[in-house]
Amino acid sequence: MSTLTALARAQAVATGRAQPIATVRHLHVHDHPMVLVPLAMAGEANAPLAALAGTDPAAPRLLVVTQPRDRDERFRFADHLGRILISYVDSFADLTEDVPVDRGKDVRTRYADAPQLWVPNPGGEDFLRLLGRSTRFRAVDGEHPVPATVPLLGRWLTFLANSAEVPGSSLLLNAVQALGTHWATGQSSAEDAQLGVLLAWIEEGAAAARAVENGPVAGPATDPEFDNRVLAPLIERQAPELPEVLRELMLPTWERMWRVLGLLRRLPAGERVAQRWGGDKDAYTAFARYVAEGGAPQPRRDGAVAAAARLQRLESAAARYAVQRAFDDPLILAEYRLAGAAFAGTVTLAAPDRIDDSGKRPVLRPRIMVRTSETVRVEPGTSLTSPSRPGQKARVVSVSPVAGSGEFDVLLELSGGMGRKLVAEPGSVPAVGERVVLTTLSEEFRRSGALPDVSETPWTHGGPPVFEEPAPARGGPAGLVSTPGGSAGQPDE
Structure with a gap:
């Protein structure tokens, strides 16, 4: 937990209200998302019990497995869920847009939008990951065939679950993590995992949170008391009222999910959220086209090179x-x-037209002096970046304390982001009096390390097996030896 988050939690305890720990929204909230609230049967490995799914807050679709141990009924559930989800993800594969590449010299095409799926908590993401793994390899013919939507559902769930592991991706999101990124409560992280309590802290405060602590769970696990007292008897006698009981159990979570979306939409989106959503659209486009071209399901596990x-x-x-x-x-x-990885200060001196002619050709290298009251923990030669000018580098030339003031003067030499001429473009060099923030953080592209081809790895990591010629036996033909006092052809003992 960071220092400011710890402070926000302490303030939440003192005031009885959740405290914001972000000024902007750091994820994309779709105008037309799909919400899925799953329930699984206790004691069974990822056995689906029910789900509320849909894109209309007023019209959720209820799917129920009245006998979770029945294999056929579970695959009927997967078939119905697949029809809903596949119809939703396919609805974005119509409109395309052109994206400039190679500095505008060329364009590539991708889908203009992508789907977004919301679940209540990280357990919901894990449920979808396991459901995808258990369905994407199912055969549609043979001894135990399943509907064609079942393996297709598994492939899409696997794709969405994998995307949820990518920091910054917004294809599959869970409400608990989304709220925790933007607000801090006065309770522990384990208590924040309950959606109803977390949302109450944000909307109304600690008193309201205590009132809903014993309310319906958000799944996928159910409450053991509910299982023993209500659910087990209904399943045992195959009661017709089971779907309605499950609907009433899940509706509070369904309503809270849409309130979460409303809360997040009230925050202004961060400047770089759209850029990350563009990456999500690229990922969706690539996978949708791969599926349409008949690509194989995702492997059960990655090989060594793919995992790296x-x-x-x-x-x-x-x-x-x-x-x-x-x-x-x-x-x-x-x-x-x-x-100490960043500091803020005011520009006191600026030489925007300074030219460095010490090399083979003159280059534009303006210098500025920044005075700051913060302790500067960077050494001369360190490269800094300003969030307001991310394409520009500022190299620390010197750091000098200002006598008797407790402040520091930081001399910086600028490069990049000022045009290609020997005269800086207007506004590209901070002016005297401008407030700037400088940090060691950088958005600069970092090339990944080179990985070997699978064929170049040892057999222990997926490469080709190594066959060695057996060494010839001692004396005589291969496999035969001569022993003193004996005849050739006797094996050596």
């Missing part, structure tokens, strides 16, 4: 997401200022 490549992508996405959040949100950037 995926880990690299996730690490890069996490680093990029952290920087983008800080650049979009002054409250998050304040965390880095506390840690």
Whole structure:
């Protein structure tokens, strides 16, 4: 937990209300999302019990498995859920848009929008991941066939679950994590995992949160008391009222999900949210076209090289997401200022037309002096970036304390982001009196490490097996030896 988040939690305890820990929204909230509230049967590995799904807050679709141990009924549930989800994701595969590439010299085409699926909590994401794994390899013919929508559902659920692991992706989101990114409550993280309590802290305060602590759970696990007292007897006698009982159980969570979306929409979106959503549209476009072309299901597990490549992508996405959040949100950037990775100050001197002619050709290298009251923990030679000018680098030339004031003068040399001439474009160099924030964070592209081809890896990591010629036996023909006092052909003992 960061220092400012700990402070926000303490303030939440003191005031009895959740405290904002972000000034902007750091995720994309779709205008037409799909909400899915799943329930699983206790004691059974990912056995679906029910689900509320849909895109209309006033008209949720209820799917129920009246006998979760019945294999055929479970696949009928998957078939019905598949029809709903596939119809939704396919609805975005109509309109396309052109995206400039290679600095505008060329364009590529992608779908103009992408689907967005919401579940109540991380357990809902895990449920979808397991449901996708258990359905995407099912055969549509043979001894135990399933409807064609079942394996297709599994492939889409796997795609969405994998995307949820990518920091900054908004294709599959859970309400608990989305709220926790923007508000801090006066309770523990474990208590925040209950959607009803977390939402009450934000909307009404601690007193309202205590009142809903024992309310309906948001799934996918059900309340053991409800299982024993209500659910088990209904399933045992195959009661016709089971669907209505489950609907009443899940409706409060369904309504809360749409209130969460309303809360998040009230926050202004961060500047770089649209950029990350563009990456989601690219991912959706690639997978939708792969499925349409008859591509194979995702493998059960990644090979060594594929796993390493995926880990690299996730690490890069996490680093990029952290920087983008800080650049979009002054409250998050304040965390880095506390840690010494950033400082704010005022420009006191500026030489926007300074030319460096010490090299083979003259280059534009303006210098500015920034005075700051914050302790500067960067060394000369360090490269800094300003969130207001992310394409520009500021190299620290010197750091000098101002006598008797407790302040520091930081001399910086600028490069990039000023045009290609020897005269800086207007506004590209900070002017005297301008307030600037400088940080060691950078959005600069980082090339991933080179990975070997699968054929170049050892057999322990998926490469080709190694066959070695057996060494010839001692004496005589291969496999035969001569022993003293004996005849050839006797095996050596």
